[in-house]
Amino acid sequence: MRLFRRRSPLRALEATVSHVVVDAANVVGSRPDGWWRDRAGAARRLAEQIDATLRTDPEALADAVGVPPDDLHVPLVLEGAARRAEPDITDPRLEIVRAPADGDHTIAELARQLAEQGDDVVVVTADRGLRERVRAAGARAVGPGTLLHALTR
Structure with a gap:
């Protein structure tokens, strides 16, 4: 499954893109704010x-x-019921990625593809297994608190 097109040879002359791939389910689940009652709403808010x-x-x-x-x-990966989220977003740097099935597989594949392009890739998740997979693909991983702190300051 290819999630993004490969960069053109001319793009290799440009600056490296920094991708912050967000595991929405994991980030949302790190805050005990009632997200389980409305997963799509929680994903929209994030x-x-x-x-x-x-x-x-x-x-x-x-x-x-x-x-x-x-x-x-910033690809924000939504899975399951959260895929129904319809956020009101305007910044073109944020991309909503709706995982066709397993969000972890989509995130790992996306991280691999982006790292293969030579771009800087950071995945936001606390999922240990996923962190190992994305590191093996050449990405870095940080926990949800790192992102949430930046969003609330």
């Missing part, structure tokens, strides 16, 4: 928080996960 941060203070998000703020791309 997407809108990320969107607001990208519009107002992208450096906070980039600094938190350890990437440069230039050429930032």
Whole structure:
């Protein structure tokens, strides 16, 4: 499954893109705020928080996960009931990725594809198995608290 097109040879001359791949289920699940009653609503709120941060203070998000703020791309991976979320987002750096089935598989495959392009990839998740998979693919991993701290400051 190819999630993104390969970069063109000319793109190799451009700056590296920093991808912050967010495991929405894991990040949402790290806060005991009743998310289990409305998974789509919780995913929508997270997407809108990320969107607001990208519009107002992208450096906070980039600094938190350890990437440069230039050429930032944030794929937010939704799975299960959360795929129904329809967030009101405007920042083009945030991309909603609806996993066809297992979110972890989609995240691992996305991280692999992006790392193979030579881009900087950070995955936000606390899932130990997923962290091992994305590290083996050449990505880094940070916990949900790292992202959430950047969204709330």
